[in-house]
Amino acid sequence: MNIRILDSWLREHLRTEASPKKIAELLSLSSVSVERLEKKGDDYLYDIEVTTNRPDLMSIVGLARETATVLSHNDLEATFVKPRLETPKVLEITEKVSITIKSNLTKRICAVVMEVSVKKSPDKIKSRLESSGIRSLNNLIDITNYVMRTIGHPTHVFDFDKIPTKTLNIRESRPKEEIKTLDGKKYILTGGDIVADDGLGNIIDLMGVMGLENSAVTDETKKILFFINNNDPHRIRKTSMRLGIRTEAAILNEKGIDPTLAMDALIHGAELFRDLAEGKIISEIIDIYPDKIKSNTISVKKEKIDQVIGVNIPLDTSAGILRDLGFETKTENGTLLTTPPTFRTQDVEIEEDIIEEIARIYGYHNIPNQLPAVSTQDISPLENNQFYFESHAKNALKYWGFNEVYTYPMVSENLYEGELDKAVTIQNPLNEEFVYMRKSLVPSLLKIVSENKTHEKISIFEIGNVYAKNGQELPLQTQRMAGVVRDKNLSFFKIKGLLENLLQDLGLVDISFSQATDGNGAILKFNNEIIGEIEILDEEIVDFELDFEKILEHATFKKTYKPISKFPPIVEDLSIIAEKNIATGDLMSTIEKQSPLVKEVSLLDKYEDTRTFHIRYQSDKRNLTVKEVGELRKKILVELKRKHNANIKE
């Protein structure tokens, strides 16, 4: 959450000679980040990001106190000027309010009824609020916002005459109750919101989030109920998110505000009503605060502080830092005993929290840089490194002309392949594009191909997970590699060859292909285990998808050396006539099997019923004679005839 404040306003509670630039720089380094410092006439505007654990810094007072500490530990003189808060004297009581609260909805309620007159706020108030990003309306509303900015606790005003029962009954909302907020918008509640009703069941406030139209102040307002409510932050968050009402009050209240500040806010507000709205208190000051906030004492040893920070810091320095931050602190035998102030109890609970306070004010920039002097002892062979082979495969495809893509793992109904009720499904999808966790990468890749219409030739690939339910266990999440090629002159064999080379390069040599059951492609196997498939979509598009995890399992650096033969090979081309339905692979394997002297068989040409094979004969031990090769050829032809009824072309 961000807060914007004018430098002049901050300096009402901070005495220092430090420049706004210096303040911005040092706050960023040691406390909260000043994202922007902007010159505004004679003044400066800070835009500060406050982390959710520091709602105490969402105020002038909080920032002034923090800044004073930060500056003074950077050799700059600075003092925090506490707000003067004196409980106002109540002279005449003419009104009574009854407030009842159900269970633990609120931590503290402070309230008072005042007579007021409505008018415009003075320019100083207006400009401070508007620089802060808050619209100035009239003095009543402006005072509530001004108090929130100064003290850090949201506040609210009711038009008291609009609550004729003079009763506030604080309770949980019930399902289907309707409200109209002061900006005129209607909402139907789902129940569980903290609301105030008038004792007759009419809701008059959506507590801690936004006021309602039926009790809002107007230009005619004569009496107000000035109301500070410290609520259960979790309920505030739920209400605010559910209804989409993100007021500054809601954003603050959901972080949890120190209830101690509630009375400070009431006193400061009452003063401002008196000064700016001719305000006069006409009721008792109500304070319902059953469980007072408590702080625990935390002890930290000096060695621990030094070890975590990595620097030797004198214990007195640490104690001084903590005291300046409002922590009650003493030292005992090398140990710090410290109690956080009420506005820090929420986020300071353990010794590490204390060390953080010391370290940041000591200055992170004063801590040296060093590389950790530990190293893991685990042995890690490169061959087991999935990332190595992944990079290897990606690079291979890149250099074969493929463009790598990244698609979303969550897909729409259209892109999901398979039965939807078996899909790993997102319960709260962002929109219908991203609902199911994909079962295959291919549909997303095909979508890319169809979207890139101007590109005639496309070769894309992706490595990513696919997902499947696994009973009540963690869903299966398996890495796949998929690709799609679109080309006018596309052949299945280009993809087949690509995958053969890719897998061979990863060390998988024993690859085989078998016909896909639907006939439009091939199943890819390694050692008879299915590892992927090629799918022919049409004459121009072929896709493939591989189980990349199985491939990684078998990927290897293993190489086997075979001595190079000293004897020259004899090569010849054999043209064979065979029925077209006889697989080329079968013919080749028959030729290969006839002798270990057949070193290599490849398909040279194919035309109608004739297939020409290129055969290399070679021995490692001697020169082959023409006679030997002739006999071998005869054997091959006999076997081709017997097994495949194939004949040599004369």
Add this chain to the structure above:
Amino acid sequence: MEKEFLTIKNNALSMILDAENNKELDAIRLQFLGRSGKLTIALKDLTKLPDDEKPLMGRVANNTKNVIEDAINRKENELNKKRQTNFIIDITEPGIKPPLGSLHLVTQAIQEITKIFEHIGFTRVRYPEIEWDWYAFEALNFPENHPARDDWETFFIQQDPHPKYGSLVLTPHTSSGQIRQMENSKPPIKMLNIAKTYRRQSDVSHTPMFHQFETLVIGEKISIADLKGTLDFFVKSYFGENRKSRIRPYHFQFTEPSFETDVSCGVCDGRGCKLCKEGWLEIGGAGMVHPNVLKNCGIDPEKYSGFASGWGVERVLMMKEGIQINDLRTLYANNLDFLTQF
């Protein structure tokens, strides 16, 4: 006789001078020096001379022969040179290239990040993207009501909650890997976890799926100084040696103290400009591992301490020189005109 040689020489030289190509030159050579060439015939006539004239005429003849041969050779060289300069390649024609595709920018960033951290002894790991609440939140010390556990911020998967590990989520950060890593191995640990992460946001600066890289170092006496040093090493290795790094106070559930980590702006060199915040750009979060997190993983916080950081891959990528993409969603739109640029 002497005159005859002179005439041959002059004729030959003038013809050689006029020759325009090798073919003409070859013809000249044949005409004078060939088997029935003019000079060859004249040389044969020498034998007919009286003996006392032979030595002198012999010298004249030899000289004539040498002069002609030299001239032919010189002319030949000259013609060869000329031919080469006449035959010019138009080198502006496009080269014939081997196929070259591209790796996605995110892959390139991941490969770079991996190299940098492996250099200082980190081991890259990978853990589930669909993960139990225990790993994503509970063991990381997130309170039950933390906003990150809301339906508004994190994606949940339809499945009955596990009795021990709770509901299923799409990992909103790589920090779940910290818990997996500490369960899987004993200190000292130096982990680099790079993975897909998911959050319910989609606009110019957010995509519902993005990538983070997470470091985790656990050992004896690991301090804030170690974290600062590691951050600075990364920043200088990835962005350049002249860039600076710093840490600032921040707040996370699973680290204490927690930091926001910044790198000095490369555009304004730290002076402050439109692209940065007063001279600095945020990289992401870091901190000292919270003792509750160590305890949840069975590591004794009295004996061991550690630091962790979780930074956005896309974020550091966009902070690199030359890659200011104005809509982050472009990265995953997979327009080939975009992809082929890198």
